[in-house]
Amino acid sequence: MKVHVSTFGCSANQASAEVMMAAIRDQGHELVPEEHADVVVLNTCTVKYTTEQKILYKIRELGIKGIELVVSGCMPEVQLEDIIRSNPNAHVLGVNSISRIGEVLNSIASPDIRSQSTSRQALHVFSHEPEGFINVPRLRFNPNIHICQLSQGCNNTCSYCIVRSARGPLRSFHPDPIVKDIEQGINEGCREIWLTSQDNAQYGMDTGLRLPQLLERICAIPGDFKVRVGMMNPFSALPILEELLDAFENSKIYKLVHLPVQSASNDVLKRMNRFHSIEEANLVINSFRDRFDDLTLFTDIIVGFPGEKDVDFLKTIKWVRDYMPEKVNISRYTPRPHTKALEYRNIDSRIVAQRSNELHDVCEKVKVSVRNSMIGWQGRVFISKEAKLKGLMARTASYKPVVIPESSAVPGSSCDVEIFDATPGYFLGRVII
The missing domain is CATH 3.80.30.20 (tm_1862 like domain)
Incomplete structure (x- = not known):
């Protein structure tokens, strides 16, 4: 099947999404953009009301379109009724159950399930203890x-x-x-x-x-x-x-x-x-x-x-x-x-x-x-990753972000830079010898 994973919230949720994406890939399913998906996995956050409402709207929208939906993350644990009310056909994966995403997808993919009408019973999978959070394959948003x-x-x-x-x-x-x-x-x-x-x-x-x-x-x-x-x-x-x-x-x-x-x-x-x-x-x-x-x-x-x-x-x-x-x-x-x-x-x-x-x-x-x-600061930085637009993203020892537009350095290495400018989101630096 073609599957899309959309995640909201904290870095712990991001890590869970990486684990689920690896499991989806390793079970032979294809990860695709949402517009091409047979199944959408919404990895949810409910800390803020605005985020909750955005997610509930998405749950309703996917139900109207008839797209298979798996709702994971925090919302199933505390707002299951809201999810069911928004989309009775949504499958639910509890916050501790990310290792069971393959089980849910395989059930969706089985002919017996897919041939049934939209009134078929949705899957609700919950685990009391957290499983599969560490020492498992990842498909990382950032490989570094x-x-x-x-x-x-x-x-x-x-x-x-x-x-x-x-x-x-x-x-x-x-x-x-x-x-x-x-x-x-x-x-x-x-x-x-x-x-x-x-x-x-x-x-x-x-x-x-x-x-x-x-x-x-x-x-x-x-x-x-x-x-x-x-x-x-x-x-x-x-x-x-x-x-x-x-x-x-x-x-x-x-x-x-x-x-x-x-x-x-x-x-x-x-x-x-x-x-x-x-x-x-x-x-x-x-x-x-x-x-x-x-x-x-x-x-x-x-x-x-x-x-x-x-x-x-x-x-x-x-x-x-x-x-x-x-x-x-x-x-x-x-x-x-x-x-x-x-x-x-x-x-x-x-x-x-x-x-x-x-x-x-x-x-x-x-x-x-x-x-x-x-501005004018000089010091050692750690090359963290490729910058979004051009060059490299580096971090000072105190995690301040410095983009180096021109450099032959590679992620994981260090170099000395001088900060010569700043944008609202990061500093600009040049390598100094």
Whole structure:
């Protein structure tokens, strides 16, 4: 059959899509653009209302067209009724069941199934435990980047977040298979390793060996490669902070910290059921900046959470100006099913939009300031991959993106560059001898 895979959401979802695409290919099916597909696999995300609505529209559209559909990812776990209501004939693959995509496709392809009317019974495949996430073939979106999922699920109970309901409690994968998985990615030519999960700093809370020790084992793997440590919550990073700082000293780890503060108001954080204060989040950030002068900071902020007053929002604005994160993922709060915050009274959507726009403007000014401060910078960069348009995409030790328009270097190597210009998304650099 001709199959198209469309994926939404986080890097963990992207990794799942890579695993499913390899399984589809290895079972003899053909991966094609959507317009040529007999079957479409929608690997879904439901963190945001806007994404959910986009996906539900797509589910309805494919049903109207009579195209076979497999819905995977987070939505089947928490919004199965919405999927069935949108398309009763959609097949469903639970978030832990990506290794069973072949089973679903083979059933669709069988003559007994395909000859039946559209009223036939759709397949619903769910697994309680995660299977097939590591040490399996991949068909990567980028052949130079290996995404390794460290765990499934989360022990947080943030009042706004649906992910805990979708992916369940924390289940950390054993370190030996993780190291083997990364070794395999390196042997297949990958030179950038992305570590992903719902909260990387939670890794090992349920098993004993924590993230710093895992990082030591990963960095001990022979070869020229770099490690990007994904999102860590402040309250998960704080208990292992000193060990984490020591682990980040390794030159193979990008000096990048993705630490979602969500709000700079402790009153709002309490209503969000975040297990940290803004002072504790600042302690984590300051500790990393004290140790690493060129640290890059990413964060996430939710605007317009129920109960957020003007004074709360102004604290967040001030925090962004003071801490100057290079990247801020701004989300306008929307209620999600199966969450505590669904019970809260929402703020007027016009106020939420106004605050979002104001925060966006402040973040853009911060980005311009950071970009301008990098003009004339000279230093060592790691060649990550081919650039989208021309040349090579490189990364500084702190993961800042530098496009080198002219270079004979290859991904996985390093060179010295001077940054001579900047665009909204990346810096421009020239090789220096």
